[in-house]
Amino acid sequence: MLTRAARISPGSVADTYPAILTGYDAYIHNSAFQGISHTKAVRFQYRHNDMDHLEQLIQKAVGQYQTVFIISEGIFSMDGDICNLPRLVEIKHKYGGLLYIDEAHSIGVLGKTGGGVCQHFNIDPTEVDVLMGTLSKSLVSCGGYIAGSKILIDYLKFKSEGFIFSTGISPPNVAASLGALEIMINEDWRLKRLGENAEYILEALKSRSIDTGLSKSTPIIPINVGKENTAIQLSLYLNENAILAAPIIPPAVPENESRVRLFISALHKKEQLDYTTEKIIEGLEKLRAG
Known part of the structure; x- marks a missing residue:
């Protein structure tokens, strides 16, 4: 299902099931959290990517709810790590639950042909009941999509505000994203180069x-600096040196966890990555020196 908005809230899905218990990763995107916060579902937060903690919290509620709805991201947008999908699927089956994965940052990035x-x-x-993503990143357009069973998609078409x-x-917009998909599938060297560049820097x-x-x-790749002003000043320094890297500050991240976030491209050259590394170090040294 294609949508004009980049994100269909998990709350739209949660509200399709009675007596639902919703568990979400501590680092899910704010749009997902806002979505579930407006539902009737009882919700709990599990520690980031901690599958044992998720299972412990589910076990405490077994028998009290008809369904457990688990929400995570493919690649976490602020930290650049990957969800433990094998364990999420395992836990979903063990407790007869549903699994929702936000692929905004993982589609076009993970997998041999960018399949996520x-x-x-x-x-x-x-195995994933809801796969949601945006067309505005790897798919170079505007809008979003949600993939799931025909029953779920038909329901959302009538019930999702x-x-x-x-x-x-x-x-x-659709044509642009279709073109991007064709490039992803037919030019897999881009994904290989993207992985190499990311690992290199x-x-x-x-x-x-x-x-x-x-x-x-x-x-x-986040450059964690802690203080909000440090992130802003480092970002400005990098911008002055022809490097576009935005500061990520509260409320996007918790207090004292500010950072500058790098986005790496398949088309970046090693010389550019080396230059970026040196300018980051140079900028941090200047800020420490006052």
């Missing part, structure tokens, strides 16, 4: 003792 987190782990996509009270996506930064947090060789 399911392709990355070689898991049948039908985000779909009902908006106009359809435009044909040029991540290792370079780590070797220079730069805090890159949880990033795991994905194109999202």
Whole structure:
């Protein structure tokens, strides 16, 4: 199902099931959290990517709810790490639950042909009840999509306010995303190069003792600096040196967890990545010196 808005809230899905218990990763995108916060579902937060904690919390509620609805992201947008999809699927089956994965940052990035987190782990996509994504990143357009069973999609078309009270996506937007999909499938060297570039700069930064947090060789690499003003000043310094890297500050991240976020491209050259690494180090040194 294609939508004009980039995101269909998981709340739209949660409301389709009675007596639902919703568990969400602590690092899910704010739009997902806002969606479920407006539902009637009882909800709980589990520690980031901590599958044991998720299962412990589900076990405490077994028998009290008809369905458990688990929400996670493919690649986490602020940290660049990947969800533990094999365990999520395992837990979903063990407790007869439903699984919702936000693929906004993983489609076109993970998997041999950019098929996303399911392709990355070689898991049948039908094991995930709802796969949601945006057309505005790897798919170079505007709008979003949601994939699931025919019953679920038909229901959302009649019940999702985000779909009902908006106009359809435009044909040029669809054509642009279809073109991007063709490139992803037919030019898989881009995905290979993307992975190589991400790993190259991540290792370079780590070797220079730069805090890159949880990033795991994905194109999202945070430069964790803590203070909000430090993130803003580092971003400005990089911009002055022809490097576009936005500051991520509260409320997008918790207090004292501000960062500058890098997005790596398949078309970046090693020289550009080396230059970026040096400018990050240079900028941090200048800020520390006052």
